[in-house]
Amino acid sequence: MSIMAVGTDIVELQRLRRVWERHPERFLQRHFTPPEIAYCLAKSDPIPSLAVRFAAKEAFQKCWPESFGWLEVWVEMAGRKPELRFAPRLEVQMQQGLLRAHLSLSHEKHYALALVVLERVET
Numbered sequence: 001m002s003i004m005a006v007g008t009d010i011v012e013l014q015r016l017r018r019v020w021e022r023h024p025e026r027f028l029q030r031h032f033t034p035p036e037i038a039y040c041l042a043k044s045d046p047i048p049s050l051a052v053r054f055a056a057k058e059a060f061q062k063c064w065p066e067s068f069g070w071l072e073v074w075v076e077m078a079g080r081k082p083e084l085r086f087a088p089r090l091e092v093q094m095q096q097g098l099l100r101a102h103l104s105l106s107h108e109k110h111y112a113l114a115l116v117v118l119e120r121v122e123t
Contacts, residue, residue, distance in 0.1 A: 005062070011055045011058075036074050051107060063118040072089065082105050
């Protein structure tokens, strides 16, 4: 195993809340996949869950050598563990590079944080 890159991002919840309140549908459709939207909107306050997913996409972008669209990377829950998933183009590149992305998410009263570690898997 070797670490190829580390990315982190922090989001202020109030800032995200203001954007969402101004353009709720546009914001959701532009930045999140339908399963992410459904997961977050099922919460009594969806903002922390949305913010941490937004941060996860930004954190992964800091690890990745080229730009990608907001909907090409998303967060799925495997039980209680968050995992990054990728659109086919990125998934192929991850597999070809023998790469695995590890994700950690956290949020509290004012902020949401994501950390991504991109690892090369030894065969």
